[in-house]
Amino acid sequence: xxKQQTVPIIxxxxxxxxxxxxxxxxxxxxxxxxxxxxxLGLWSLMAKNIDTSLGQFPGPGSVWQQTKVLxxxxxxxxxxxxxxxxxxxxxxxxxxxxxxxxxxxxxxxTGAPTFFEQIWTSLYTVMVGFIVASLxxxxxxxxxxxxxxxxxxxxxxxxxxxxxxxLAWLPLVTMVVSAVYVSSxxxxxxxxxxxxxxxxxxxxxxxxxxxxxxxxxxxxxxLNVSKVLRLNGLSHVTKIVLPSSIPAIFTGLRLSLGIGxxxxxxxxxxxxxxxxxxxVWDEFQNGSSESLARIMxxxxxxxxIGFALDRLMLALQRKFSWDKSxxxx
Amino acid sequence: MNNLxxxxxxxxxxxxxRVGVISTILSGSVIATCVSAQELGWPEKEELKFGFIxxxxxxxxxIAYEKGYFEDEGLYVTLEAQANWKVLLDRVIDGQLDGAHxxxxxxxxxxxxxxxxxxxITAFSMDLNGNAITVSxxxxxxxxxxxxxxxxxxxxxxxxxxxxxxxxDFKSKGKPFKMGMVFPVSTHNYELRYWLAAGGIHPGFYAPxxxxxxxxxxxxxxxxxxxxxxxxxxxxxxxxxxxxxGEPWNQQAVFKGIGVPVVTDYEIWKNNxxxxxxxxxxxxxxxxxxxxxxxxxxxxxxxxxxxxxxxxRPEAVKILSKSQYVGADYEVIANSMTxxxxxxxxxxxxxxxxNVFFRYNATYPFYSDAIWYLTQMRRWGxxxxxxxxxxxxxxxxxxYRPDIYAQAAKALITEGKANAVDFPEFATETGFKPxxxxxxxxxxxxxxxxxAYLEKxxxxxxxxxxx
Numbered sequence: 001x002x003k004q005q006t007v008p009i010i011x012x013x014x015x016x017x018x019x020x021x022x023x024x025x026x027x028x029x030x031x032x033x034x035x036x037x038x039x040l041g042l043w044s045l046m047a048k049n050i051d052t053s054l055g056q057f058p059g060p061g062s063v064w065q066q067t068k069v070l071x072x073x074x075x076x077x078x079x080x081x082x083x084x085x086x087x088x089x090x091x092x093x094x095x096x097x098x099x100x101x102x103x104x105x106x107x108x109x110t111g112a113p114t115f116f117e118q119i120w121t122s123l124y125t126v127m128v129g130f131i132v133a134s135l136x137x138x139x140x141x142x143x144x145x146x147x148x149x150x151x152x153x154x155x156x157x158x159x160x161x162x163x164x165x166x167l168a169w170l171p172l173v174t175m176v177v178s179a180v181y182v183s184s185x186x187x188x189x190x191x192x193x194x195x196x197x198x199x200x201x202x203x204x205x206x207x208x209x210x211x212x213x214x215x216x217x218x219x220x221x222x223l224n225v226s227k228v229l230r231l232n233g234l235s236h237v238t239k240i241v242l243p244s245s246i247p248a249i250f251t252g253l254r255l256s257l258g259i260g261x262x263x264x265x266x267x268x269x270x271x272x273x274x275x276x277x278x279x280v281w282d283e284f285q286n287g288s289s290e291s292l293a294r295i296m297x298x299x300x301x302x303x304x305i306g307f308a309l310d311r312l313m314l315a316l317q318r319k320f321s322w323d324k325s326x327x328x329x
Numbered sequence: 330m331n332n333l334x335x336x337x338x339x340x341x342x343x344x345x346x347r348v349g350v351i352s353t354i355l356s357g358s359v360i361a362t363c364v365s366a367q368e369l370g371w372p373e374k375e376e377l378k379f380g381f382i383x384x385x386x387x388x389x390x391x392i393a394y395e396k397g398y399f400e401d402e403g404l405y406v407t408l409e410a411q412a413n414w415k416v417l418l419d420r421v422i423d424g425q426l427d428g429a430h431x432x433x434x435x436x437x438x439x440x441x442x443x444x445x446x447x448x449x450i451t452a453f454s455m456d457l458n459g460n461a462i463t464v465s466x467x468x469x470x471x472x473x474x475x476x477x478x479x480x481x482x483x484x485x486x487x488x489x490x491x492x493x494x495x496x497x498d499f500k501s502k503g504k505p506f507k508m509g510m511v512f513p514v515s516t517h518n519y520e521l522r523y524w525l526a527a528g529g530i531h532p533g534f535y536a537p538x539x540x541x542x543x544x545x546x547x548x549x550x551x552x553x554x555x556x557x558x559x560x561x562x563x564x565x566x567x568x569x570x571x572x573x574x575g576e577p578w579n580q581q582a583v584f585k586g587i588g589v590p591v592v593t594d595y596e597i598w599k600n601n602x603x604x605x606x607x608x609x610x611x612x613x614x615x616x617x618x619x620x621x622x623x624x625x626x627x628x629x630x631x632x633x634x635x636x637x638x639x640x641x642r643p644e645a646v647k648i649l650s651k652s653q654y655v656g657a658d659y660e661v662i663a664n665s666m667t668x669x670x671x672x673x674x675x676x677x678x679x680x681x682x683x684n685v686f687f688r689y690n691a692t693y694p695f696y697s698d699a700i701w702y703l704t705q706m707r708r709w710g711x712x713x714x715x716x717x718x719x720x721x722x723x724x725x726x727x728x729y730r731p732d733i734y735a736q737a738a739k740a741l742i743t744e745g746k747a748n749a750v751d752f753p754e755f756a757t758e759t760g761f762k763p764x765x766x767x768x769x770x771x772x773x774x775x776x777x778x779x780x781a782y783l784e785k786x787x788x789x790x791x792x793x794x795x796x
Contacts, residue, residue, distance in 0.1 A: 053561070053562075053565055053585035053586070053587055054585070087397075087400060088400075088405075091400065091403065095371075095403065099371065102371070105375075107375065107376055107405045110376075110394075110405050110406055110407040111653075112408070112653030178423055178425075190425065272410075272411065272412045272416065281412075282410060282652065282653075282656065283652065283656070285383055285410075285558035285559070285656070286383065286558070286652055286655070286656025286657055287558060287561065287562075287581060287656075287657055288650070288652070288656055288657050288658045288661075289658050291656075294652075
């Protein structure tokens with residue numbers, strides 16, 4: 001009797017174990033592939049039928065082609081940079097021979113930044129802007145969440161500035177940065193500061209609001225525990241408030257980073273600051289027959305990076321969140 | 330090991346240099362030139378950033394960079410494309426750029442305070458000609474009926490007489506006839522106005538003293554500003570019916586099949602001065618050696634561009650078609666840079682002097698060129714008050730600096746990198762070209778008499794007329 005029952009039980013177990021994993025496999029891997037394949041198909045089909053004055057709209061093939069060209073351009077530029085440094089050494093040596101008081105200096109390569117250097121510039125800028133914004137927004141959000149009065153005081157300002165487009169801020173930021181940030185040997189370039197400040201201004205708000213909401217909706221029981229233990233202000237924030245509002249804060253941070261990335265591209269385009277946005281604009285202005293394909297490469301790159309940044313934040317959230325069972329997506 | 334080799338070869342070089350110096354000391358006449366060459370000191374500023382707009386006439390900058398002429402002068406230059414002429418000028422004024430490829434009218438306009446007021450000077454003229462006027466396909470279809478033909482092809486130069494009926498038709502239907510140019514003080518604005526006015530089409534006046542800087546008072550054709558690279562797409566969108574711009578944006582219209590270039594500026598005024606290399610006066614005073622060295626490098630680049638009857642142009646086009654410079658397709662840039670110009674699709678004609686970078690003293694900053702731009706500013710009301718002839722000359726001398734150019738050229742001659750015959754006779758050059766006769770309307774321009782010149786025009790301000 002017992003044996004007879006065990007077999008179906010094991011069988012059931014096996015079935016319960018295997019089928020969902022295959023299902024999961026299908027859903028996790030196969031479906032996205034199907035989606036991508038359909039997208040690529042539709043894309044190349046559409047591309048063939050759109051004729052612009054710069055030639056046919058680029059299909060996946062020509063985009064891949066341009067990706068390879070961009071990699072090749074990067075490599076040639078790196079070669080040129082090596083030669084530039086070699087020449088510079090020679091020149092410095094020659095000058096020191098003629099003019100011994102001269103202190104030779106190694107200057108950075110003066111060639112145009114390649115696509116990959118532009119990616120790096122953009123990433124770096126968005127991270128700086130985002131970190132500055134977060135350092136401001138999280139404490140301010142906690143303050144708003146803890147004190148109803150502070151919230152009432154700050155809320156109108158949040159509501160006023162939250163919907164402002166980055167492009168409206170940009171002229172003001174540009175002028176203020178050029179007026180205020182004056183130094184003979186600046187550590188950062190003005191364009192970098194302008195972009196980073198614009199990013200900060202725009203990605204401040206989601207973090208601020210979400211932190212405030214998260215902090216103000218902490219479980220009453222936890223607050224009571226804090227009261228019973230007579231925790232002082234600092235311990236109350238670090239032991240009770242922060243841990244329990246981590247999910248909300250991270251939701252805000254993820255939104256902020258997403259917004260920051262979008263804002264940065266727009267700002268770079270408008271202000272002509274180095275980065276992916278400038279790459280796109282320059283290519284648009286070039287109007288060569290490859291321009292559209294190169295812009296498409298940039299569009300996909302921007303998308304992939306945005307996605308990667310979001311995943312990065314999700315991973316961080318998983319690491320910091322106390323509630324490991326929460327479903328995060 | 331390699332370093333050792335390098336060092337020893339360097340020592341050898343120094344030694345042979347010494348021998349060379351001793352031998353030159355023996356010939357007394359050479360000493361003087363040798364001393365003057367040594368007078369040109371090291372650059373005060375070695376890392377420089379220059380701005381440019383994506384046009385083929387930025388070529389001297391790209392060539393001076395790519396051929397290492399800047400580095401030969403000990404300068405480490407970064408070239409950066411700018412979004413439009415206003416951004417470019419503002420960045421030169423506030424010091425983000427050390428210098429830039431500028432419209433000839435920009436240093437003049439800035440100095441007299443039209444637009445942003447700032448002291449900008451130029452010691453190097455970048456090129457002659459290089460612009461054209463393009464109209465959309467629809468306008469060309471109408472215009473073509475009035476253009477005289479010979480052997481099935483339109484006779485060039487096409488004057489605006491053939492555009493006048495089209496504009497009149499627009500006016501009678503109450504529709505605005507709009508054209509694009511690249512900047513209020515740009516060569517293109519004045520050339521387009523000159524061409525239109527020569528055909529009896531009023532391009533409109535400016536009245537800055539009344540706060541009207543649209544330049545559309547009394548206009549038959551409404552002109553507005555569009556950045557050069559956006560010209561073709563703006564015309565394609567129907568916002569403008571035609572434009573005046575530098576290359577490659579006219580040839581781009583032919584390739585895209587959206588418009589037809591009707592006249593080049595070479596036909597409007599043969600060998601007219603085009604872009605200049607502008608720096609702020611403050612910068613030039615602080616970095617005199619650097620400035621001379623920059624001009625030296627650019628003279629060499631200009632020489633290279635015109636060498637052996639444009640033999641280097643294909644290579645130049647290849648460089649310009651890189652995405653960090655002009656970035657348009659090789660064929661599009663090559664069309665005009667290699668001495669031809671395509672009007673209607675298939676109607677390709679020889680215009681060997683469409684882009685001139687060095688011959689005819691193209692790089693020398695002539696006062697008379699500056700004064701021509703000032704007369705046009707007065708003609709169209711950008712200068713609202715009448716000015717005496719002496720004022721025109723004073724402004725020209727304030728902005729155009731042939732003295733700096735001469736120092737650079739002499740240094741090159743001493744170094745054996747250039748020949749004295751290729752430059753004006755510096756000792757006697759007055760900076761005024763002899764009266765020029767080759768305008769599309771046959772009116773003669775004498776730079777020494779700006780007010781008398783203005784009186785010759787049927788359309789435009791003259792004497793003490795005011796808006």
